[in-house]
Amino acid sequence: xxxxxxxxxxxxxxxxxxxxxxxxxxxxxxxxxxxxxxxxxxxxxxxxxxxxxxxxxxxxxxxxxxxxxxxxxxxxxxxxxxxxxxxxxxxxxxxxxxxxxxxxxxxxxxxxxxxxxxxxxxxxxxxxxxxxxxxxxxxxxxxxxxxxxxxxxxxxxxxxxxxxxxxxxxxxxxxxxxxxxxxxxxxxxxxxxxxxxxxxxxxxxx
Amino acid sequence: xxxxxxxxxxxxxxxxxxxxxxxxxxxxxxxxxxxxxxxxxxxxxxxxxxxxxxxxxxxxxxxxxxxxxxxxxxxxxxxxxxxxxxxxxxxxxxxxxxxxxxxxxxxxxxxxxxxxxxxxxxxxxxxxxxxxxxxxxxxxxxxxxxxxxxxxxxxxxxxxxxxxxxxxxxxxxxxxxxxxxxxxxxxxxxxxxxxxxxxxxxxxx
Numbered sequence: 001x002x003x004x005x006x007x008x009x010x011x012x013x014x015x016x017x018x019x020x021x022x023x024x025x026x027x028x029x030x031x032x033x034x035x036x037x038x039x040x041x042x043x044x045x046x047x048x049x050x051x052x053x054x055x056x057x058x059x060x061x062x063x064x065x066x067x068x069x070x071x072x073x074x075x076x077x078x079x080x081x082x083x084x085x086x087x088x089x090x091x092x093x094x095x096x097x098x099x100x101x102x103x104x105x106x107x108x109x110x111x112x113x114x115x116x117x118x119x120x121x122x123x124x125x126x127x128x129x130x131x132x133x134x135x136x137x138x139x140x141x142x143x144x145x146x147x148x149x150x151x152x153x154x155x156x157x158x159x160x161x162x163x164x165x166x167x168x169x170x171x172x173x174x175x176x177x178x179x180x181x182x183x184x185x186x187x188x189x190x191x192x193x194x195x196x197x198x199x200x201x202x203x204x205x206x
Numbered sequence: 207x208x209x210x211x212x213x214x215x216x217x218x219x220x221x222x223x224x225x226x227x228x229x230x231x232x233x234x235x236x237x238x239x240x241x242x243x244x245x246x247x248x249x250x251x252x253x254x255x256x257x258x259x260x261x262x263x264x265x266x267x268x269x270x271x272x273x274x275x276x277x278x279x280x281x282x283x284x285x286x287x288x289x290x291x292x293x294x295x296x297x298x299x300x301x302x303x304x305x306x307x308x309x310x311x312x313x314x315x316x317x318x319x320x321x322x323x324x325x326x327x328x329x330x331x332x333x334x335x336x337x338x339x340x341x342x343x344x345x346x347x348x349x350x351x352x353x354x355x356x357x358x359x360x361x362x363x364x365x366x367x368x369x370x371x372x373x374x375x376x377x378x379x380x381x382x383x384x385x386x387x388x389x390x391x392x393x394x395x396x397x398x399x400x401x402x403x404x405x406x407x408x409x410x411x
Contacts, residue, residue, distance in 0.1 A: 022230050022233070022235035022236065023230070023233035023234055023235040024228055024230055024232055024233025024235055026226050026227065026228055026230065026238075028228060028364070029226070029227040029228025029353060029362070029364055029379060030227055030353050030354065030355060030356050030362050031226035031227040031228055031238075032226065034230070034235075070356070072356055072357050149233055149234050150234065151234060151370075152234050152274070152276055153276050156370075158233075158234060158368070158370060159368065159369045159370050160232070160233060160366060160367070160368050161366070161367040161368075162364060162365070162366055162367075163364065163365040163366075163367065164362075164363070164364045164365075165363050166355070166360070166361075166362055166363060175233055175366075196233075
């Protein structure tokens with residue numbers, strides 16, 4: 001099964017993202033990142049998916065990245081993480097997808113923003129998707145967790161949902177605060193608690 | 207003196223400020239530039255206050271906050287369409303300026319330390335979603351336009367759904383071609399920054 005020489009793939013996933021921007025991440029609205037640069041992580045739990053005849057059901061992948069300016073200005077450093085439970089075929093499939101080589105959004109676009117690609121990691125993923133209070137731990141190298149944004153006056157949890165029809169990572173999401181957003185691998189290390197986070201359900205294909 | 211008002215208003219809200227697109231304040235984050243120059247304009251499509259119909263009227267609240275809005279110390283003024291009858295003027299002034307319980311107006315006024323007063327002027331409106339325009343003659347002008355993708359230049363639509371939002375619960379986010387206030391004692395100009403086209407409904411308890 002291939003189109004234009006590329007293997008057809010698609011998946012549906014739960015997605016958690018966190019970065020160093022303030023709540024609401026300006027980049028979501030085509031504005032410059034809060035601090036002028038971006039450090040962020042994103043993790044997908046594939047509920048159902050395939051790459052050609054290779055099943056991706058139940059597998060996971062993630063990235064941690066640093067971009068010196070806005071993401072679209074490029075020159076980023078990335079480390080990709082893949083589910084250690086994947087077999088050789090599945091690993092190749094996930095690598096083809098996440099590297100952008102297989103085509104399809106969002107990976108094809110994001111991949112073009114990286115100039116330094118660190119060694120991919122095959123590690124364990126522990127997801128706890130629970131709406132606004134979600135968490136993922138990836139090996140002992142990456143943790144991201146979320147909670148509601150709190151009203152600065154009343155302290156009450158806020159409820160903010162964004163719809164973004166032209167979004168290429170997600171088209172709608174819960175707008176949240178991170179509790180953890182940290183990664184520690186050689187060449188990439190940061191920790192940004194109490195910053196921007198999103199939880200979404202996504203569908204991708206090429 | 208604080209007063210009570212019985213009101214029910216529905217209509218269109220146009221917001222604009224000096225923050226970057228998306229406005230961090232929407233998410234309880236600090237304003238982009240550390241302070242807020244902004245305006246909200248309400249066009250009442252259907253509504254009344256204390257039995258006085260306000261249907262078809264437009265009024266706007268414009269302010270400068272030295273920090274985040276909720277930190278107060280705001281300088282503000284109220285602009286109202288001069289087509290309003292004496293009865294309607296009285297109802298709007300009472301609702302917006304003198305009724306602490308009227309959300310969101312009472313919140314904005316409670317954060318205002320320097321109120322410059324009410325200005326009556328001719329208001330011209332053209333509503334077309336995130337391409338709407340409003341002009342308060344001699345005071346304020348805002349013209350909305352869609353946000354653009356920084357790479358492709360294409361329109362970027364974004365909607366916020368905020369069930370607990372106190373100005374509106376449904377916001378179409380955009381930017382502005384024009385955004386200028388020239389009120390006595392308060393003036394600013396911030397085109398190409400944050401804009402929103404929202405729907406509002408406010409009702410007294």
